[in-house]
Amino acid sequence: MGNRTFLSVTAEAVDGQYEDVAFETNSFLALLWFSLVSQEQYQRYRGQLITTWNELKPHLKNEELEDLPEWEAFAEALNWHIPWGEAATQLRQSLPVTLARFPMLGPYMLKWLETLFTHVQTHQSPVVHLELSQYFHLYEAPLQYLEQIEHCLHFWWRPDEFERWDDKMNPYLLGGEHVPKREGNGEDQQKDEPMATSEIEETWIANSNFAKKRSSKRLEGLYFWLLATLSAALFLGTLLLTTSKWLAVLAFLLPSLCIVLWELLIRPRKIPSTKKERSVPSLVTSKITYYDGTSPIKLQGIEAVNLGETDSFTVLWHHILRAQVSLPNQIVLILHTEFESLYPSPAIVIHDDDLAAEHIASAANSIANLWRL
Structure with a gap:
């Protein structure tokens, strides 16, 4: 199960339903x-959390x-409710x-x-809504909980303090599982049904294969004990009837020798399959590398030059x-039409060779798109 966190979006300051979830993480x-x-x-969040915790501690x-009610107040204080206007401003x-300092974060952010x-x-x-109550249970x-949150916040408030960010991050660890908003209708449901059916079939086949393997292992164990019992019976019977140890040993090995001869001489050989098996995809991690140089990205905008690079x-x-x-x-x-006359055309960004x-x-594009909403 894990301790899950959710980022959801609703029309009011109440916890969203699961269909309102945009991102989800596990622990x-x-x-x-x-x-x-x-x-x-x-600061408001921290103050409210500590206040409700102090009221809860005696209980x-x-x-x-x-x-x-003290627990209910503390559990509610764990979750954040941020109006989109304030979130967009931040x-x-x-x-x-941050993106000027860590430009390789750009594709993930976009x-x-x-x-x-x-x-x-x-x-x-x-x-x-940032629903973090389950994460607090860790x-x-x-x-201790607030210290982990501050570690994430400082990356955005004071990125210069991060001499080198973790270069083993990937889209899931950075943003969580993406759950795009969809308006459910009949056509969408029909499109999803074959996919769901396929997933069910794959799960059933995997479970069936697992059951077969487990059954096969049980049969192998049963055959082993039957062979051991038969060999022991032949050994003791021959020893009692003939009093010869060599004949008894030969009788003991007789079932095993028969199995070996069956495998080598009588059993039909399996024809190698010409079907190619798909290789298992390797889990390649998308890396973010730190750049400590000059970036064209600035707080107000991005530095550009004209076509002849004579004017910046x-x-x-x-x-x-x-x-x-x-x-x-x-x-x-590419500029909005109403602003094209303010700059030389075309406006070109030239950057350091160390940057892609x-x-x-x-x-x-990540930063510019914020002004569309």
């Missing part, structure tokens, strides 16, 4: 979730603890700073935001429609 905190949290929000030995502040937007767009006044006191300027984030790679070390900025253009473009 860990997803780093990307905490890009939504401001320092002010965390911790009570056998009916979970029925007490994202616009934290993303440029896909994570795309999933989040599918939930946010379904409500007029969305509220983001610790004995709030301070900063294109504001909300003026950018899309950033796309044109050359290995060059990115072209795809990472910079993904980071720029």
